[in-house]
């Protein structure tokens with residue numbers, strides 16, 4: 001119980017673990033991935049020419065370990081862990097109790113549905129990035145990127161780096177520099193501005209066209225994507241009639257911002273602020289002994305995540321008697337980062353016109369193959385306007401991904417669905433029934449008291 | 450390392466994921482959906498969407514983008530919903 | 538905000554399966570009906586139920602009689618609604634698949650056989666089968682079966698579809714279903730009887746109110762000035778990933794029978810395993826007295842998993858995708874509460890169905906309609922009356 005446990009080894013979680021360990025308390029860092037780094041610092045394995053991130057001094061890292069459930073226990077929380085090859089039966093089961101928990105579970109790409117988005121060859125932008133960085137593979141050789149937000153730019157760079165030809169970057173909002181007009185954000189994001197300028201140069205050097213107010217509205221092909229339809233958009237993202245173009249591609253990557261990975265925070269009972277975990281200035285959530293950092297508290301990039309991690313790690317350690325100096329730099333970085341994030345958010349919203357790209361038979365829920373028509377019928381004919389009833393009537397969100405992909409989009413389409421209800425997944429990652437049936441071991445019986 | 454993909458021998462490197470091996474070999478899909486029989490492969494790439502499911506060593510519902518290959522792994526296409534241990 | 542002042546003969550509070558069934562039956566009987574729910578329709582306990590329509594788990598007595606009446610009413614009702622609403626809107630995934638109760642130890646074999654014999658004596662179709670016959674009914678069942686009883690009458694439907702179909706019929710007949718409207722109490726007329734329901738959107742004038750608030754029925758009854766004892770009993774269900782057809786009937790362990798009628802605190806699990814129309818397997822459910830605490834307990838899930846794997850070893854390798862839970866509403870004597878409140882003319886209760894509200898809804902709705910409209914009842918309503926010991930507070 002008397003230890004800091006950090007879930008997620010991305011920029012936020014690593015910083016939290018490091019900051020907590022620096023105070024001398026016991027720290028355990030858990031991540032389902034093989035190595036440290038999370039999304040931003042993802043590395044390829046050595047066999048593919050990558051180099052691993054070195055261990056953090058004073059931190060016990062549990063790699064390839066998934067937190068599949070979290071429950072309150074007297075004095076703190078209990079994490080239920082599975083260690084071993086992903087989705088293999090018979091992974092090792094352990095439980096870990098902690099009085100000072102830091103959740104840094106990050107976020108994943110939001111993809112908007114459009115006709116053909118379920119064809120193989122349609123990826124999220126993050127998938128292209130993860131495969132390029134982590135596996136040194138290009139998702140295609142003629143690739144189009146579409147969506148909104150500056151994240152499309154590093155993805156273009158990575159794709160070029162692994163040999164893909166990037167046919168274009170389609171930004172559904174106004175040009176990527178738009179947020180630079182916000183003076184406060186400019187102040188906050190000087191480093192970001194430089195980074196952005198670098199990407200713009202990179203696109204120009206590789207002759208990658210950047211098209212504002214444009215997106216992919218359909219993918220075509222029989223057993224994989226072979227062509228897409230692009231279109232110019234109005235300010236609220238309706239298609240400008242006559243602007244449709246067919247483009248031959250073998251891959252298309254889409255990313256419309258990010259959705260926080262909330263299941264553990266929701267299981268802990270943390271209050272949400274809108275879509276994200278609500279935190280105070282010390283990154284404390286509404287639940288005693290639970291802190292949150294990084295993109296589960298808002299989307300703002302790796303630097304902000306890292307700075308929040310420092311604050312969360314220190315606050316968690318202090319709860320256990322750890323001593324550390326006030327992290328002034330991190331506090332300033334969080335303040336500046338949040339301003340920048342807010343400006344980013346204003347410049348790259350998802351606008352309602354995307355709903356007009358849908359056809360009656362466009363899948364909304366990919367897992368259960370529920371199309372737009374079926375969703376509309378559930379609402380219209382059966383008044384399925386609550387999270388539970390909508391799921392059980394239409395089967396939206398009841399499949400393998402448990403609504404991670406479709407939940408946000410269904411919420412927009414139906415309106416008024418409770419975000420916490422959508423993120424309620426008491427089983428945070430699948431376990432095999434036989435695994436669940438076995439009793440876990442307490443690794444440190446002596447200090448779980 | 451050697452693995453088999455739908456019966457064919459393939460070489461793989463330590464640290465590669467099943468999806469990494471399959472995509473590097475030019476495959477984009479290795480699963481069909483249970484209702485529409487639609488082909489699927491990687492979508493999110495980070496273990497969130499469960500579109501990349503594949504059968505590894507007789508166990509279905511393994512996320513190819515998350516599973517790191519081990520020497521001798523027997524990997525095969527997943528056809529709709531499968532029961533562990535059953536031959537396809 | 539426009540306050541609806543249209544008069545309803547009956548306001549049903551609660552749009553779960555029980556409220557929906559009452560509203561359907563009342564509207565079929567010619568009443569103008571308004572259904573209120575403070576949340577979304579069919580999103581309470583009903584969305585947590587498994588949809589078992591069981592006769593197999595009930596011993597001779599009043600509840601079994603209600604269950605049998607409901608079991609025969611459901612398919613009849615669904616056929617009527619198919620005529621009225623069309624096949625899509627009347628589809629509730631009805632499956633008269635039958636149940637198989639197994640004993641895997643000598644200790645549970647004898648009580649199971651006795652229980653089945655008692656049920657047979659009152660007319661339940663309960664067929665004792667050999668382990669070999671059980672294996673034929675359920676090819677993946679553990680070979681450890683000592684004896685089993687096959688109940689061909691057990692059936693299943695999808696509770697949210699069932700409730701929303703019933704509510705669609707109410708709307709189709711001109712009734713109203715109002716989501717997001719909380720009932721806060723009742724208004725009384727000069728004669729002391731109910732004259733309206735006080736809601737978060739003003740007063741709805743009416744001639745009668747049906748309290749179908751499920752586990753919150755006690756709270757509404759109290760707000761109405763006529764408290765009754767309805768307690769919550771936590772239940773959790775595990776859901777696997779979709780599978781090819783693996784489980785054909787509702788299969789459960791003989792120890793279920795003990796759990797249903799027990800009033801002990803703590804956790805009890807008894808494993809009912811069944812596949813759904815979508816291909817998933819539901820494993821439920823636990824019974825826990827923890828008030829309205831929603832916290833998920835892994836130990837409870839583990840117990841369900843253990844029992845499921847023991848009955849169907851093949852399920853060991855199957856992924857568990859989700860777990861969900863709800864609160865079964867029960868009265869201290871574990872019988873439903875269906876009838877008039879003796880203290881407040883015009884107030885009716887239809888609640889306390891515990892782990893069988895989905896199965897019992899069809900007959901409950903019919904019974905309420907009969908009672909409210911003063912017709913002869915199709916089952917004996919006496920055992921469910923409100924003024925019985927322990928229920929009136």
Ligand SMILES: Cc1cc2nc3c(=O)[nH]c(=O)nc-3n(C[C@H](O)[C@H](O)[C@H](O)COP(=O)(O)OP(=O)(O)OC[C@H]3O[C@@H](n4cnc5c(N)ncnc54)[C@H](O)[C@@H]3O)c2cc1C
Pocket residue numbers: 007008009010011012013030031032033037038039040041065066067068104105106107108109125126127129130151154261264293294295296300301302303305428429495
């Ligand atoms: C696929 C992808 C690629 C990205 N690439 C870049 C990029 O190249 N450049 C850039 O600027 N931004 C990138 N981003 C944006 C990026 O998410 C953030 O800027 C940054 O990584 C956020 O840091 P974080 O610490 O909040 O979370 P993350 O880096 O997302 O780390 C969260 C970690 O939590 C772990 N985790 C989550 N749930 C559990 C659980 N239940 N059990 C165990 N572990 C768990 C995950 O495995 C993950 O490693 C990417 C985003 C995505 C989705």
Ligand SMILES: Cc1cc2nc3c(=O)[nH]c(=O)nc-3n(C[C@H](O)[C@H](O)[C@H](O)COP(=O)(O)OP(=O)(O)OC[C@H]3O[C@@H](n4cnc5c(N)ncnc54)[C@H](O)[C@@H]3O)c2cc1C
Pocket residue numbers: 550551552553554555556557573574575576577578579580581582583584585586587588589590718719720721749750751752753754757771772773774821822823861862863864865866887888889890891892893894895896897
């Ligand atoms: C895990 C589990 C498994 C189960 N399995 C089965 C099964 O297989 N078969 C079976 O027959 N039964 C089963 N049950 C039991 C069954 O689900 C319940 O008996 C049944 O759903 C109760 O229905 P209801 O309409 O009374 O309550 P609910 O569905 O809870 O409906 C009550 C409604 O009242 C509303 N409400 C409450 N207070 C107010 C107010 N003041 N104003 C307005 N609205 C209000 C609520 O929002 C709610 O929607 C199970 C229960 C659980 C928990």
Ligand code: FES
Pocket residue numbers: 490491492493494495496497498499500501502512513514515
């Ligand atoms: S691609 Fe989404 S889970 Fe593997």
